[in-house]
Amino acid sequence: MSTDTSTDMRIAVFGANGYQGKLVVAELARRGIDAVLVGRDPDRLARAAAAVGVPDAERRVATVQDAPGLVGALRGCDAVINCAGPFTASGTQVVRAAIAGGLHCVDTSGEQLHIRAVFDTFGTAAREAGVAVVPATTDACVPVDLLAHLVAARLGPLDELVSTHVIAGGGAPSRGSLRSAIGTIEAIRAGGLVHEDGDWRPATDAPRTAVTLPGEPGATPVAPFPLPEVITVPRHVAVRRMAGLTEAGLTERLNRPVPPEVVDSLPEGPTGEERRRQRFRYVLDALGTGGRRARGIVRGSDTYGTTAVIAVESARRLAAEPPGAGVLAPAQAFGAADFLDHLGRHGLRWSIEEPPAG
Ligand SMILES: NC(=O)c1ccc[n+]([C@@H]2O[C@H](COP(=O)([O-])OP(=O)(O)OC[C@H]3O[C@@H](n4cnc5c(N)ncnc54)[C@H](OP(=O)(O)O)[C@@H]3O)[C@@H](O)[C@H]2O)c1
Known part of the structure; x- marks a missing residue:
């Protein structure tokens, strides 16, 4: 405890x-x-x-x-x-x-x-x-990895797990985040790795091109992205295929990286007020091998905090x-539940939803 x-x-x-x-x-x-x-x-x-x-x-x-x-x-x-x-x-x-x-x-x-x-x-x-x-x-890998563990405990072995990250507001990324994106731009352009049938391989196709986020009437366009949890989750969850997505607008912005010399002249990161106004949603769509579906959702603000x-x-x-x-x-x-509950005391919300049977 x-x-x-x-x-x-x-x-x-x-x-x-x-x-x-x-x-x-x-x-x-x-x-x-x-x-x-x-x-x-x-x-x-x-x-x-x-x-x-x-x-x-x-x-x-x-x-x-x-x-x-x-x-x-x-x-x-x-x-x-x-x-x-x-x-x-x-x-x-x-x-x-x-x-x-x-x-x-x-x-x-x-x-x-x-x-x-x-x-x-x-x-x-x-x-x-x-x-x-x-x-x-x-902020992303730990809650999503822990939530994937809880989703799999509910559904059993999974046929597919798709993680989608959507972040709204929050000002510009920190200089360090921009440098990390520049340093791994080829992986970002390629969509990163997916996990399939026991191994990791380059993403060749997107499991979906749009995802309907909780509370939103329309679908958000998404694109493959090298998410960390694609590397961590298959180490403790039996899943045939896992892939990562992010909103298509982010990948388009990252595909046109800021030149390194310009990064050096930017503010070091968002202000405290910008961080507080930011909202992130990480959504895990799971399909069990028996056909049962569940969605894990992580919501919070202030990725750096x-x-x-x-x-x-x-x-x-x-x-x-x-x-x-x-x-x-x-x-x-x-x-998993204990750590997520600890994060709940810092404003992070998580849930697992299943569609009604029948
Ligand atoms: N969800 C996420 O994925 C997530 C969330 C938060 C942060 N991050 C990551 O956290 C990292 C830090 O971001 P930041 O905004 O704090 O960056 P930053 O302000 O540029 O700070 C980077 C720090 O690392 C030091 N450093 C860099 N390369 C070094 C080297 N080769 N040897 C010794 N020290 C070195 C720098 O030292 P000097 O000042 O001496 O140069 C500086 O203290 C980024 O990679 C970012 O992507 C990721």
């Missing part, structure tokens, strides 16, 4: 001076958990600590290129939360350092390629080191109640 405050625990935040990193440090402070701010620039770390209201928090300088230095910077911590995207470029180095240092590891990646690489590369090493690694502890809550709670649970060692999907690491 989770509690809302923790003492006697130290959690490192790598990329602590970034937009998401500062929200994570602030959430650790709110929870009463000691944070160690780690990054490659001492001045930026100091400014971040002051901006978040923890000017005296411990700060350590390390780069991903210096593996021994990174292991040293994580020493004495119970877990690390890696917020240093783009993750496909450098995220695995942090996982490697965490395993070498014997601490649990989560990250805020939404990048399908990175998440798959973590599962493919580190399972044995994490088990041998006795640490748990849970990539993609974000919710990610901070989720990443901190994930790292806290790994440190306080270790689920077993290895690279784990959210539902392999955490109790």
Whole structure:
């Protein structure tokens, strides 16, 4: 069972001076958990600590290129939360350092390629080191992965699972989100990976071109997208085919990426007011092998703030109640209903609906 405050625990935040990193440090402070701010620039770390209201928090300088230095910077911590995207470029180095240092590891990646690489590369090493690694502890992957587990518990083995993400409002994405999209633009253009008959393969077709969202009269155009949960859910749910979709407008915008030099000149991320006005809906349409259907729905606001809550709670649970060692999907690491109920206290709503019989 989770509690809302923790003492006697130290959690490192790598990329602590970034937009998401500062929200994570602030959430650790709110929870009463000691944070160690780690990054490659001492001045930026100091400014971040002051901006978040923890000017005296411990700060350590390390780069991903210096593996021994990174292991040293994580020493004495119970877990690390890696917020240093783009993750496909450098995220695995942090996982490697965490395993070498014997601490649990989560990250805020939404990048399908990175998440798959973590599962493919580190399972044995994490088990041998006795640490748990849970990539993609974000507003999207954790609730959807946990909800998929509950949907499958109700329907049994699934023939098809389609996850659709729709986000409205919230201002512009953070600079880090834009850099992650630029860094994985080929995967985005290709629609990412689907899971089919026991393996992952490039998406060649869309399971649907429009999805009717809860409470809306008309259908929303959608397109294939490399969603993280397509990598995590089939590890604990028996499903013949799983695919990810997002609103077609988002994929069109991402297909025309902002040049990197323009990204550098943008605000670091949305304002607090923009985040509060944002609304996200993640919809899971499931078809059981027996023909029964169900829809799981996650609703919330503030993707970055919710990610901070989720990443901190994930790292806290790994440190306080270790689920077993290895690279784990959210539902392999955490109790699904219990974690979702914890998120309910932070404004996230979830439900499972079944069409009336007959
Ligand atoms: N639902 C989701 O999928 C979701 C939700 C929230 C966040 N995210 C992801 O979280 C990531 C962070 O976003 P953000 O807006 O916080 O980005 P940001 O403001 O650009 O911050 C990135 C941080 O990572 C550090 N960093 C980057 N590359 C590094 C490297 N090679 N070595 C050391 N440090 C490095 C940066 O350090 P410097 O300042 O020294 O450059 C900075 O502290 C993005 O990938 C974003 O997509 C995903």
